[in-house]
Amino acid sequence: MSFLCMMEAKLPPGFRFHPRDEELICDYLARRVAGDGDGVPMMVDVDLNKCEPWDLPETACVGGKEWYFYSLRDRKYATGQRTNRATVSGYWKATGKDRQVVDPRRGGLVGMRKTLVFYQGRAPKGKKTDWVMHEFRMEGPASLPLKSSYKEDWVLCRVFYKSRGLCSKPGVRTATTTRDHPLCRPSWTPSSASSTPR
Amino acid sequence: MSFLCMMEAKLPPGFRFHPRDEELICDYLARRVAGDGDGVPMMVDVDLNKCEPWDLPETACVGGKEWYFYSLRDRKYATGQRTNRATVSGYWKATGKDRQVVDPRRGGLVGMRKTLVFYQGRAPKGKKTDWVMHEFRMEGPASLPLKSSYKEDWVLCRVFYKSRGLCSKPGVRTATTTRDHPLCRPSWTPSSASSTPR
Secondary structure, X not given: OOHHHHHHOOOOOOEEXXXXXXXXXXXXXXXXXXXXXXXXXXXXXXXXXOOOHHHOOHHHEEOOOEEEEEEEOOEOOOOOOOEOOEOOOEEEEEEEEEEXXXXXXXXXXXXXXXXXXXXXXOOOOOEEEEEEEEEEEEOOOOOOOOOHHHHHOEEEEEEXXXXXXXXXXXXXXXXXXXXXXXXXXXXXXXXXXXXXOO | OXXXXXXXXXOOOXXXXXXXXXXXXXXXXXXXXXXOOOOOOOOEEOOOOOOOHHHOOHHHEEOOOEEEXXXXXXXOOOOXXXXXXXXXXXXXXXXXXXXXXXXXXXXXXXXXXXXXXXXXXXXXXXXXXXXXXXXXXXXOOOOOOOOHHHHHOEEEEEEEEOOHHHOOOOOOHHHHOOOOOOOOOOOOOOHXXXXXXX
16 A cells, blocks of 8 residues: 555545645655655556556555556667657657746756656557646756666656546536545544644 | 644645535534534634735645635624625625535535635725635535524635636646645655554
């Protein structure tokens, strides 16, 4: 069981994993890159070449609409920089420009976010789907110091199924949700949280 | 200190209060209406006639961009249903239609959400501001059974300052944030949470 699921299962109603990009890079990806596992993994590891988007593990699913996991980028060629993101039924194709992720706490660039869309079939004839992935990688001066394990090329991925409801302005949130939060139960009481050690 | 702040202060990076409308009504407003305070208040009480939007208590602020609190509606006239939402410097004016809040867990209507905008000055000459309020009230068959305290007319309010960044699609979240989450610190470790009692 991943740390995210373990945490989410403890939260009172209305509290959920809703991270900012720089948190994903500095607080989650950085730990994986540093091999800082201590016991419970923060997120599960997924091999994107072996897993179709609709087969992503349930343990990676947060709030019923987003999947978060680590992935080791598989080089297309040992010498090149291009990544192989093909699965049995299709492939992930990058779209748009990579976006810079800046952390105000560190005062600078900490990583990049690449957006990819899943296509069924084989390029260039693949059929576009509504599965979208944000692939986060560490980069920039404010990022953590390079380690040997860094070269292993770990990325953090957020996958979601694109829908009209994605824009979660207060109020239309109900529309963005495809299932109930596991712990949204009226039986929950503050006392169960107030005993938590600081 | 409100329960929300207490909880938020314990959360690891990326976890925050991001409730759905039905959670606000069934899990938070319902407790206040039922007078179910047990120790730590879930949210603070605010008298909207005595408090300007920019003076809302810090303890009611979540994630740096939304204020959640309970409020006792002040009747304009003892006999009427109209609510007096005037402050010293201005007034809250309803806009648009009230939205129904349905809870899939209860399979029906549990409440209504009214949207209000703050105007500076006096009606009808008030000057519109970017302060917006969602006022949640209990209503409907799937709502809790009426209690005497229910007649007291408690509502739950979410106030936010409207800005371009409000749409929190994954990735533009950084733009929606006006301050760092109190506990977004790289020093945080899973062990501090894994010891939490279930």
